[in-house]
Amino acid sequence: xxxxxxxxxxxxxxxxxxxxxxxxxxxxxxxxxxxxxxxVSDATRAAVEAAVAELGYVPNTAARALAANRTDxxxxxxxxxxxxxxxxxxxxxxxxxVGAALSDxxxxxxxxxxxxxxxxxxxxxxxxxxxxxxxxxxxxxADDPLPDLLSQLEIPAVISGRRSADETLPSVDSDNxxxxxxxxxxxLDRGCRxxxxxxxxxxxxxxxxxxxxxxxxxxxxxxxxxxxxxxTGDFTEAGGRRAMTELLARRPALDAVFAGxxxxxxxxxxxxxxxxxxxxxxxxxxxxxxSAIARHMDxxxxxxxxxxxxxxxxxxDLLLDEIADRRPAVSRGLDKRQLVLPATLVERDSS
Amino acid sequence: xxxxxxxxxxxxxxxxxxxxxxxxxxxxxxxxxxxxxxxVSDATRAAVEAAVAELGYVPNTAARALAANRTDxxxxxxxxxxxxxxxxxxxxxxxxxVGAALSDxxxxxxxxxxxxxxxxxxxxxxxxxxxxxxxxxxxxxADDPLPDLLSQLEIPAVISGRRSADETLPSVDSDNxxxxxxxxxxxLDRGCRxxxxxxxxxxxxxxxxxxxxxxxxxxxxxxxxxxxxxxTGDFTEAGGRRAMTELLARRPALDAVFAGxxxxxxxxxxxxxxxxxxxxxxxxxxxxxxSAIARHMDxxxxxxxxxxxxxxxxxxDLLLDEIADRRPAVSRGLDKRQLVLPATLVERDSS
DNA sequence: ATCACCTGTGGGAGCGCTCCCACGGTACCT
DNA sequence: AGGTACCGTGGGAGCGCTCCCACAGGTGAT
Numbered sequence: 065x066x067x068x069x070x071x072x073x074x075x076x077x078x079x080x081x082x083x084x085x086x087x088x089x090x091x092x093x094x095x096x097x098x099x100x101x102x103x104v105s106d107a108t109r110a111a112v113e114a115a116v117a118e119l120g121y122v123p124n125t126a127a128r129a130l131a132a133n134r135t136d137x138x139x140x141x142x143x144x145x146x147x148x149x150x151x152x153x154x155x156x157x158x159x160x161x162v163g164a165a166l167s168d169x170x171x172x173x174x175x176x177x178x179x180x181x182x183x184x185x186x187x188x189x190x191x192x193x194x195x196x197x198x199x200x201x202x203x204x205x206a207d208d209p210l211p212d213l214l215s216q217l218e219i220p221a222v223i224s225g226r227r228s229a230d231e232t233l234p235s236v237d238s239d240n241x242x243x244x245x246x247x248x249x250x251x252l253d254r255g256c257r258x259x260x261x262x263x264x265x266x267x268x269x270x271x272x273x274x275x276x277x278x279x280x281x282x283x284x285x286x287x288x289x290x291x292x293x294x295x296t297g298d299f300t301e302a303g304g305r306r307a308m309t310e311l312l313a314r315r316p317a318l319d320a321v322f323a324g325x326x327x328x329x330x331x332x333x334x335x336x337x338x339x340x341x342x343x344x345x346x347x348x349x350x351x352x353x354x355s356a357i358a359r360h361m362d363x364x365x366x367x368x369x370x371x372x373x374x375x376x377x378x379x380x381d382l383l384l385d386e387i388a389d390r391r392p393a394v395s396r397g398l399d400k401r402q403l404v405l406p407a408t409l410v411e412r413d414s415s
Numbered sequence: 416x417x418x419x420x421x422x423x424x425x426x427x428x429x430x431x432x433x434x435x436x437x438x439x440x441x442x443x444x445x446x447x448x449x450x451x452x453x454x455v456s457d458a459t460r461a462a463v464e465a466a467v468a469e470l471g472y473v474p475n476t477a478a479r480a481l482a483a484n485r486t487d488x489x490x491x492x493x494x495x496x497x498x499x500x501x502x503x504x505x506x507x508x509x510x511x512x513v514g515a516a517l518s519d520x521x522x523x524x525x526x527x528x529x530x531x532x533x534x535x536x537x538x539x540x541x542x543x544x545x546x547x548x549x550x551x552x553x554x555x556x557a558d559d560p561l562p563d564l565l566s567q568l569e570i571p572a573v574i575s576g577r578r579s580a581d582e583t584l585p586s587v588d589s590d591n592x593x594x595x596x597x598x599x600x601x602x603l604d605r606g607c608r609x610x611x612x613x614x615x616x617x618x619x620x621x622x623x624x625x626x627x628x629x630x631x632x633x634x635x636x637x638x639x640x641x642x643x644x645x646x647t648g649d650f651t652e653a654g655g656r657r658a659m660t661e662l663l664a665r666r667p668a669l670d671a672v673f674a675g676x677x678x679x680x681x682x683x684x685x686x687x688x689x690x691x692x693x694x695x696x697x698x699x700x701x702x703x704x705x706s707a708i709a710r711h712m713d714x715x716x717x718x719x720x721x722x723x724x725x726x727x728x729x730x731x732d733l734l735l736d737e738i739a740d741r742r743p744a745v746s747r748g749l750d751k752r753q754l755v756l757p758a759t760l761v762e763r764d765s766s
Numbered sequence: 767a768t769c770a771c772c773t774g775t776g777g778g779a780g781c782g783c784t785c786c787c788a789c790g791g792t793a794c795c796t
Numbered sequence: 797a798g799g800t801a802c803c804g805t806g807g808g809a810g811c812g813c814t815c816c817c818a819c820a821g822g823t824g825a826t
Contacts, residue, residue: 077545079811079812079813080812080813080814081812081813084776089775089776090775090776090777091776091777091812091813091814092775092776092777092814092815092816093774093775093776095813095814095815096774096775099814103773103774103775104774104775105773105774105775108774108775120543122540122543122544123544123812123813124481124544124545124811124812124813125480125544125546125813126477126478126480126481126486126811126812126813127477127481127781127811127812127813127814128812128813128814129476129477129480129781129813130475130477130478130481130780130781130782130783130811130812130813130814131780131781131812131813131814131815132781132813132814132815133781133814135477146507146510146511146514150501150507156497156501159497160497163497163528167533167534167537172525172541172546174523174525175526177514182518183518186518189473190523192471192473193473193474193475193476194428194475195476195523430781430782430783431782431783431784432782432783435806440805440806441805441806441807442782442783442784442806442807443784443785443786443805443806443807444804444805444806446783446784446785447804447805450784454803454804454805455804455805456803456804456805459804459805474782474783475781475782475783476783477781477782477783478781478782478783478784478811479782479783479784480783480811481781481782481783481784481810481811481812481813482782482783482784482785482810482811483783483784483785483811484784484811767826768825768826769824769825769826770823770824770825770826771822771823771824771825772821772822772823772824773820773821773822773823774819774820774821774822775818775819775820775821776817776818776819776820777816777817777818778815778816778817778818779814779815779816779817780813780814780815781812781813781814781815782811783810783811784809784810784811785808785809785810785811786807786808786809787806787807787808787809788805788806788807788808789804789805789806790803790804790805790806791802791803791804791805792801792802792803792804793800793801793802793803794799794800794801794802795798795799795800795801796797796798796799796800
């Protein structure tokens with residue numbers, strides 16, 4: 065929290081040139097020291113470092129950006145309105161992961177919302193101006209034009225989740241298929257016989273995969289898949305209520321529900337309570353996301369946890385790789401540019 | 416969402432010079448058009464704009480920053496850990512206000528957390544590098560060194576709330592004194608006779624002012640101020656519980672509580688319920704902040720509302736003024752650099 | 767001794783803009 | 797007619813870096 069050097073009121077900031085003069089070396093040498101090049105003798109390095117400290121030298125980022133054609137900044141782009149950003153723990157967890165990984169770096173993180181059309185235009189302008197070296201894209205829908213824009217501008221990008229099985233962009237996803245399986249296998253273990261599924265929006269690839277996991281878990285256990293037991297909500301509480309109401313009408317004897325998100329599970333829970341069904345005794349319930357909602361439900365909700373913070377970290381790592389690789393125009397193969405992290409079941413009292 | 420111009424795969428971005436050549440004018444003229452200078456003939460302006468569109472020209476921010484010695488970016492600095500940022504609606508409201516006001520501008524907003532020592536060092540480095548033209552400082556404690564650092568670096572800054580009655584930095588505050596008065600006057604109107612106050616941390620100037628408002632409202636109504644009825648929490652739920660417990664022990668007959676924050680009110684409410692006191696019948700309750708908590712309490716909490724979004728807007732306006740004024744080294748008087756916005760009581764069922 | 771080849775260093779060129787001075791032209795005065 | 801004022805315009809200088817080439821001096825092989 066201390067400003068180094070005796071600069072004080074002077075106003076003007078020292079330049080590389082001045083540091084060089086003070087250390088009795090050339091401009092290039094100071095630059096090498098500042099950037100940690102190994103091609104500097106120890107004695108010279110020490111002299112330069114002393115001069116830097118004495119003058120309180122701080123590199124001018126604008127000059128560096130201009131000369132080196134990079135900004136040392138990346139953006140976390142949230143194609144959602146701010147309200148959702150604050151409402152859903154997904155984003156804050158992601159931000160925390162990215163932020164943590166970033167603090168080992170000289171990189172700067174920008175948070176950009178692109179919920180409205182207006183914001184999206186601003187973002188497009190921003191990207192066209194190449195004000196960031198790379199972009200982290202969270203929560204992308206299948207038909208979002210943003211990824212195309214990014215590749216058109218040749219800006220490195222990593223997305224969270226995949227848009228489809230053959231995602232082209234580097235991505236970090238969690239194992240939605242495995243998570244879906246785990247939820248259903250758990251319910252089967254508990255002895256449940258009629259397990260329904262409230263799926264999320266099927267234009268979200270992850271939601272599809274959870275359904276796949278649900279189906280395969282049942283099949284592998286020798287059960288038949290009853291398509292009447294699969295309904296889609298839209299990831300909202302109201303959607304969960306609607307689906308649950310319909311399910312009770314279709315199959316009054318069901319004894320378990322796997323919901324594709326905690327929020328939908330909360331909606332389902334309300335309907336179940338109103339219908340006089342106890343949880344877990346009459347109907348066991350499992351959610352997805354392991355959000356704060358799950359912990360605060362009554363009874364606390366069993367839920368599938370995605371390692372969101374880790375995903376954030378992984379995304380940043382991938383992006384930094386992309387940025388580094390793009391410099392000498394190397395185009396590596398697709399090896400490990402698609403990461404899938406495991407999802408794990410967190411057992412609570414609702415099942 | 417469309418990239419203008421026929422650039423496509425070319426890679427290199429067009430420069431001012433190229434636009435000038437295409438438009439058949441000089442570099443200076445293009446610069447004037449881009450920056451909206453009035454000293455350009457209409458015909459020339461049209462020609463330049465056409466060339467800009469054809470080439471898909473976007474100014475290089477780094478070059479501009481270097482030449483003009485400004486960044487066109489400001490920072491919203493939150494001297495708190497991220498968790499608090501997401502937990503308290505205060506910050507998101509503030510961000511929304513600032514963001515809204517900013518979208519009329521070419522300025523870019525950066526969100527910077529400075530909760531840990533490490534983050535603070537990073538921030539200091541960041542500011543020393545003058546990577547922003549100005550700083551919005553929210554939630555500053557009385558002894559925070561950040562404001563001093565900012566003035567030492569001669570970076571324009573505006574803070575939310577004041578550190579003391581004679582705040583030197585430009586600031587935007589809400590009328591905490593008036594808010595406190597309004598809360599107490601409301602309780603007096605309701606016929607309450609023994610009104611307690613759970614104050615926030617007294618090193619926060621606003622919390623002090625709320626106490627002042629509490630005192631004066633009672634005095635002006637001809638009541639005596641019973642110092643035993645004033646306790647401090649620390650703005651937390653636990654603090655609210657503690658204070659309420661102590662208050663019940665000291666003055667079992669109290670019939671109203673004015674809490675300096677909704678969170679503390681929530682803590683107090685729990686203790687009251689456990690003690691078998693009904694709200695509002697036995698003990699009326701008023702909070703402060705009008706946060707989501709207030710709306711979701713049972714019964715919904717009467718609370719004092721601060722126009723946080725407006726405060727955010729006002730802060731940005733002040734800051735932009737500061738930045739503009741600093742350019743020709745003008746040092747205006749202190750007129751209207753300290754803004755105080757009104758606080759209003761929102762009546763609900765707890766009182 | 768000659769040559770090739772390192773390592774450490776200095777400094778020119780250039781990144782793309784803004785700032786500002788200078789210039790020609792027109793308009794209006796005396 | 798000459799003078800003065802201003803407008804619109806062109807382009808040089810310079811912002812503070814990075815990149816890279818050149819070069820001195822050392823080292824080891826021939």
